[in-house]
Amino acid sequence: MLRLTTIGFDADDTLWQNEQFFRMTEDRFVALLGEHGEATEISGRLLEAERRNLGFYGFGIKGFVLSMIETAIEVTKGQVPASVIGEILAAGREMAAHPVQTLPHVRETLEALSDDYRLVLITKGDLFDQERKLAQSGLGDFFHAVEIVSDKKATTYDRIFSRHGDGAGRAMMVGNSLKSDILPALEAGCWAVHVPHHLTWVLEHADEPVGHGRYHAIPDLGPLRGLVQRLVR
Incomplete structure (x- = not known):
């Protein structure tokens, strides 16, 4: 040998x-969009976006945040409020600053x-x-x-x-x-x-x-x- x-x-x-912070942020994201679909549906759409975007954004927080924004646009048929986009961006910054x-x-x-x-x-x-x-x-x-x-x-x-x-x-x-x-x-x-x-x-x-x-x-x-x-x- x-x-x-x-x-x-x-x-x-x-x-x-690491993953626990992604899960917590995903739960927060799903709650933000709760009036636009079931939690499992929104999580599934987010996973599809993440899979689709890996070749463009790679792994990590930035790609996750962009995938959340893309999913929010999709599930609201382009009507997602700017305030929701702001909360998604804030959640991403919090992930990047967690101890x-x-x-x-x-x-x-x-x-x-x-x-x-x-x-x-x-x-x-x-x-x-x-x-x-x-x-x-x-x-x-x-x-x-x-x-x-x-x-x-x-x-x-x-x-x-x-x-x-x-x-x-x-x-x-x-x-x-x-x-x-x-x-x-x-x-x-x-x-x-x-x-x-x-x-x-x-x-x-x-x-x-x-x-x-x-x-x-x-x-x-x-x-x-x-x-x-x-x-x-």
Whole structure:
């Protein structure tokens, strides 16, 4: 077995809370448009807009806000009041200013691993928002490098781990999204560790790669150090 030298970490909902703020804002948005349709219908229309807009706006708060505005125009047949648009924009600004809430066992795990491995933060989303959250988290000093990317594919991991490590074959990716953090990392040749979060955006859902030799799942980051030690033994 090749020696593990580099460990990549996803950020949102792996190191700190994120999806809960999108859910709270969506609930607020649905309530704003309550007279124009059922909650499930409005949420469904919003999801369709988000899916449609990923190729234009990418992941993160800005694309979410634009999708909410687009959905509001659609469900009101172009009659959405300016006051509602103003509330949507205000909700987006609040999302971009929420305090960072790190998840359990994050700091001690990063601290324990950072002496023996290159740690790389690999995250997608709004550049300013991700930089803000990393700075507020106080975790930046644990990372050898930070990569904020537009999407996560096998080629993304191959490029990053070649740049900041010894290639994908000697790297591990840790994250909460099977679609973005696990499956493409395995395709690139990495080890991949799934740390599920109780809230995961539906567009990040995928089938678990049960039986893959380099795939592991843990309930939170607490057991990660022990897992790494067993793998490199």
